[in-house]
Amino acid sequence: MSTTPTTSTSTALTAHQIWTRTRGILLALAILVTAGIVMAAVRSGDHHGRLDPRSADQYGSRAVAELLKTEGVTIRVATTLDEATSETGTDTTLLVTTPDLLTETQQQDLRSAMAKPGTRTVLLAPGRPSVGTLVPGISAKSPVPVEARAPQCSFPAAVRAGSADIGGERYATERPPTESCYLSDGLPTLLRIDAAGTDTILIGSPDLLYNDRLDKEGNASLALQLLGSRPHLVWYLPSLSDSSARDELDEAEETAFVDLIPSGWLWGTLQLTIAAVLAAIWRARRLGPLVAERLPVAIRASEATEGRARLYRKANARDRAASVLRAAARTRLAPLLGVPARDAHSPEALLPALSSRLPDGARDLTDLLFGPAPADDTALVRLADQLDALEREVRTS
Numbered sequence: 001m002s003t004t005p006t007t008s009t010s011t012a013l014t015a016h017q018i019w020t021r022t023r024g025i026l027l028a029l030a031i032l033v034t035a036g037i038v039m040a041a042v043r044s045g046d047h048h049g050r051l052d053p054r055s056a057d058q059y060g061s062r063a064v065a066e067l068l069k070t071e072g073v074t075i076r077v078a079t080t081l082d083e084a085t086s087e088t089g090t091d092t093t094l095l096v097t098t099p100d101l102l103t104e105t106q107q108q109d110l111r112s113a114m115a116k117p118g119t120r121t122v123l124l125a126p127g128r129p130s131v132g133t134l135v136p137g138i139s140a141k142s143p144v145p146v147e148a149r150a151p152q153c154s155f156p157a158a159v160r161a162g163s164a165d166i167g168g169e170r171y172a173t174e175r176p177p178t179e180s181c182y183l184s185d186g187l188p189t190l191l192r193i194d195a196a197g198t199d200t201i202l203i204g205s206p207d208l209l210y211n212d213r214l215d216k217e218g219n220a221s222l223a224l225q226l227l228g229s230r231p232h233l234v235w236y237l238p239s240l241s242d243s244s245a246r247d248e249l250d251e252a253e254e255t256a257f258v259d260l261i262p263s264g265w266l267w268g269t270l271q272l273t274i275a276a277v278l279a280a281i282w283r284a285r286r287l288g289p290l291v292a293e294r295l296p297v298a299i300r301a302s303e304a305t306e307g308r309a310r311l312y313r314k315a316n317a318r319d320r321a322a323s324v325l326r327a328a329a330r331t332r333l334a335p336l337l338g339v340p341a342r343d344a345h346s347p348e349a350l351l352p353a354l355s356s357r358l359p360d361g362a363r364d365l366t367d368l369l370f371g372p373a374p375a376d377d378t379a380l381v382r383l384a385d386q387l388d389a390l391e392r393e394v395r396t397s
Contacts, residue, residue, distance in 0.1 A: 025279055051097040053235050063211045064223045073228045077235045081106050084236035090118035092232040099123050099130040101238040107133040117197035124206040125168050141170040144184045146207045148217050155179035157225035161218035168205025318380050319373030329387040336394050
C-alpha cells in the first residue's frame, strides 16, 4: 500500500502580482532619486565658478574683477600654490579664496610666503581648519549670518565703504590687532593685522565679492580698497587637483568611505530607510485566522464553484484545485463504499473498500485519489474526468 503524498497550496506570487504590489513604492523611490539628481544638478550649477573672477554666475566674482581692471589693477588667476606664492611681493596683493581647502603642508608653505616683508594677503573666510596655521594667535569662533553691518572701527577702507554685507566667521585674537571691524557680539568679522612688515586681512565671509551682492551697501567700495591698493592682484583659487595637495593626500592614511559622507546625507539616508520600512509595513499582507461568515444572500452552488475555479486558475493553484477535487470525490465515495465519514480521507480505509467494490480491484488508485498535483492544466482536466469516471463506476457497480 502506497503512502499519501503531501499536497501543498501554491502561495508564490506571480510577476504581475509582485509588480502590482510594489509599483507604488518603486514610483516613490524613482521620484525621490530623480528629485535628488535634479537638486544636485541645480546646486552644482549654482556653485559653478564660485569666487572665480572669470565667472558671471550668481556666485562668481567677474564684476569686481572688471572694476579692478578699470582701476588699472592687473589680475592673475592662480590655481596652484606654487603659482600663487611665486608672485608675492611689495607691489602685489594675494587673495586666497578658500583657505580651508588647503592641506596642512600647503598652509605652512603659504604661511612662509605671507611672512615675507611687504607682503599683503587677504584671506576669505578662514575657519578653524586653517586660521590657526596661517595667522598664529588668531582663532575662529562660531559663525554668524551675513547681513549689512556698520564698520565700528577706524580702518580707513572700512570707514569710507560704510556698511557692508559681511558676517560668517568671527575672530578672536591673543594679541591686539591693528584693526577690528564689523563687530558681532564684540567679535570682528573683518580683522587686519599689520606686523613684522606684513599686512594680513581676514574677512569672515566672501559674500561682498559675489556678483549679485557687489552693488549692495558698500560692498564694491570695500572690495576695491582691500584688493586694489596695489597694482597687481594674484587671485588664488585653491583646488584639490593641485599637485602639492595630491602628494600629501596620497601619503595620508586611507580614510573610511563613511567618514567622507557629509552628516546631512547620513541623516537623509536614515530617514529614507525609516520611510521605506514604514511603507513596507503599511503595504504588507496581514495574515490572520480564517473567519466563517454567513453570506447575506443565497448563492447558487454552480456560481460559487465557478468563481472559486477562476480564482484557482488566476493564481495557477493547480495543486489546490486538485486537492479540492480529490477531497470532494473521496467524500462522495465513502458513503457509497460503507466507509465512515471520518475515514473518508484515509487511504488505509478507503482504498481497500474501493478495490473490493470494483470489478478490476487489482488496479492501484492511490495516485488518482491521493497523488501529487498535476503538472499543467491539461493534466488537471484529465484528473477531473478520471474522478468523475471512477465515481460513476462505483455508483453503477
